[in-house]
Amino acid sequence: MTGGRGRAHVAGVCLGILVVGLGVAAYSRWSDGDESDAGSSSRWSAAVTGVCTATEQARAGDVAGARRTFLDDSHDPLHLLANEVSEDDRGAAAELLEAKERVESELEQGPASLSRDLEALVAATRDAIRTTDGPVPGPCP
Amino acid sequence: MKPGPWRRALVAAGALLLAATACSGSDDGASDDAAAATISAEVASFDLAAGRGERFILGFFAGDNRVLAYGNVTLRFAYAGTREAPQQEAMAGAPVEASYLPVAGQDIDPDKPSPRLVAPSEARGVYGATGVRFDRPGFWAVVAAGTADGEPFELDAAFEVKAAPQVVAAGEPAPRTENPVAGAPGVDPVAIDSRADDGEIPDPELHSTTVAGALAGGRPVVVVVSTPVFCVSRFCGPITESVQELAQEFGDRVDFVHLEVWQDFENQVVNPAAAEWISPRDGGDLREPWVFVAGADGSVTERFDNAVTDTDLRRAVEAVAASV
Numbered sequence: 346m347t348g349g350r351g352r353a354h355v356a357g358v359c360l361g362i363l364v365v366g367l368g369v370a371a372y373s374r375w376s377d378g379d380e381s382d383a384g385s386s387s388r389w390s391a392a393v394t395g396v397c398t399a400t401e402q403a404r405a406g407d408v409a410g411a412r413r414t415f416l417d418d419s420h421d422p423l424h425l426l427a428n429e430v431s432e433d434d435r436g437a438a439a440e441l442l443e444a445k446e447r448v449e450s451e452l453e454q455g456p457a458s459l460s461r462d463l464e465a466l467v468a469a470t471r472d473a474i475r476t477t478d479g480p481v482p483g484p485c486p
Numbered sequence: 487m488k489p490g491p492w493r494r495a496l497v498a499a500g501a502l503l504l505a506a507t508a509c510s511g512s513d514d515g516a517s518d519d520a521a522a523a524t525i526s527a528e529v530a531s532f533d534l535a536a537g538r539g540e541r542f543i544l545g546f547f548a549g550d551n552r553v554l555a556y557g558n559v560t561l562r563f564a565y566a567g568t569r570e571a572p573q574q575e576a577m578a579g580a581p582v583e584a585s586y587l588p589v590a591g592q593d594i595d596p597d598k599p600s601p602r603l604v605a606p607s608e609a610r611g612v613y614g615a616t617g618v619r620f621d622r623p624g625f626w627a628v629v630a631a632g633t634a635d636g637e638p639f640e641l642d643a644a645f646e647v648k649a650a651p652q653v654v655a656a657g658e659p660a661p662r663t664e665n666p667v668a669g670a671p672g673v674d675p676v677a678i679d680s681r682a683d684d685g686e687i688p689d690p691e692l693h694s695t696t697v698a699g700a701l702a703g704g705r706p707v708v709v710v711v712s713t714p715v716f717c718v719s720r721f722c723g724p725i726t727e728s729v730q731e732l733a734q735e736f737g738d739r740v741d742f743v744h745l746e747v748w749q750d751f752e753n754q755v756v757n758p759a760a761a762e763w764i765s766p767r768d769g770g771d772l773r774e775p776w777v778f779v780a781g782a783d784g785s786v787t788e789r790f791d792n793a794v795t796d797t798d799l800r801r802a803v804e805a806v807a808a809s810v
Contacts, residue, residue: 352718363687416607421551428718437751439716443749444681446715 382391385429386479388422389470395419396448396467398483409412411459412452420449423466427472437469444469524548524669525603527630527641530612530721532773532791533766534624535651542579543587543614543793544630544643545721546600548603555594555609558585559632566644568624572784576627584613584630590796591724601632602679612721612793623649645725652766656763656788660707661701663697663758665745677757679726680715689726692732697759700741701784706806708740711746711763721793725775728796739807747774781806 396419402411423445431438451453451459467485474481528544541562546554561582567573586601588594588611597610613630620626626647631640654661666673668687675682678693687693692710700707710729726744745763749755756765756772764776777790779802788802 358609370553374499413605413607415607421547422607424722425717431718435754440717442716444679 355385382479384456385426385477386474389474389477389479390482392419392422392426393467393470393474393485395422396463396470400460400463400467400485402452403463407460408452409465415448415452420445423470426470426477427471430473430476437476441466441469441473468485502619507806524550524556525634525641527628527643528801529628529643529645530792531645532776533651533653534620534643534645535655536620536649538651538655539617539619541614541790542582543612543791543794544617544628545612546601546630546634546641547720551592551606552603553606553610554601554613554634555604555611556586556598558583558611558631559601560584561613561615562629562631563620564627564629565622565626566627567621570674572625578629582615582618584615587611587614587795587798588742589721589723589725589793590728590799600636601634604785605691610721611795615622620647623647629804631638634637634751648768650767652768652770653784654763654778654789655785657788658786660697660784660786661762662701663709663743663745663762665696665743665757668693668694668747673712675745679744679746680713680748680751684713685771687732689730689744691737692730693724694744695741695743697743697745700743701780703741704782706740706782706810707780708742708803708806709745709763709778709780710743711745711747711760713751713777716748716751716757719773719775719792722775723792723793725777729777730800732799736803736807737756739810747772751771771800779803779806781809782786 352391382403395414398418399411399414401407402414427438427441427445430441448459448466449460451462464485471481471484497660523563525546525548528545528547530545531541532539534542545672548554560582562578562580563582564578565573565577566576588609589691592609594609601734625644625646626642627642629636629642633639652659666678668675668678668690670678675685677688679687679689681688697707697709708729710726712726714726729744736742745760746757747760747764761772763778764774765772773792775792777799778786780786780789790802791796
């Protein structure tokens, strides 16, 4: 960066490795959301659980609660899952993203079909996870 | 689009990541700090070039899905070389303050002090600084320092700076795009807006004119290149809806155009109109969303990659509207 007055020594020999390594980290994480298999499976499973909980809340008429649960527990992991799946199975990624978008739209508008669309999102998410060869969480209780 | 050689090369270099992780962390031993141990920093900028005043944005994520929000963090940048000639040592530049930038479409108070880890339902956003100048292309490292819920953290990330912008940039002529508008014969409505799976194209104000027509008429134009359904950035927000709201307010002075990214998402066919704006010139991976603002003279005045606040969008639109 220009204008680097008061320069400080921030890294030694490691930085040469850090350069490329962190480049990989930043770029590929941003592009792909790659994680370890175990970490991914856990995250996908938590996303399904979140959608199941949101479904229960929607069925009970608690749209605000469903929205909160969806955003806090499922939204980001579903994006990361779609990104990962899109490398190998664009159709599964498309179905997941379409189902997610329907839910997001309805969470803002609160129509009566919300719980049905949440159930569809659970199915699309489980289908997407199946393409990763990871363990597929069971359906909502 | 198919993965480019650059991306493949990066993935192949993944083994170096382990060594990098072992070397990363803060100078003062804070790497074992609980907050730092659970937060990661991710550079969110899509297209950084040397020798320009760039908008640099990055986000912070905890392992439990929480995100860092509010307040400021301090950034220090260091040139780290190239793949062919990595630096063995790097010198950090002067600190730069980065402020919290909530993703558009949220109703939150961005002025709450002190960064906090919050649930995404409370706030989602990035930290950003403008006018950041990188004096040469190559890999750069950023060290971000701040507090999360009062606990200090220091995190690093790396990113690439190109020799020149790879996507349409401020100061360049806006592409005279002949994009298909709503009702265009032979065009799948979903290729005009991915939300149109029922055949009905939403937000008519964004799909009624071409960029070329707006510019030929001497009107400023705002171009949002996005895919509301198929967005895969974790910062995806209702950016298209936010632009639509501005269209309703400024439509008498400014034209607004949405360009859907995908002609066919499943078969990875990018819309030619969108490609004119966001396909990297070096053949790199296409990333979205983007918002571009062009003045009545046809030059791009501002562009926003990935995440943008309602405040920044409005300011950019007001500036070109005032010039009419």
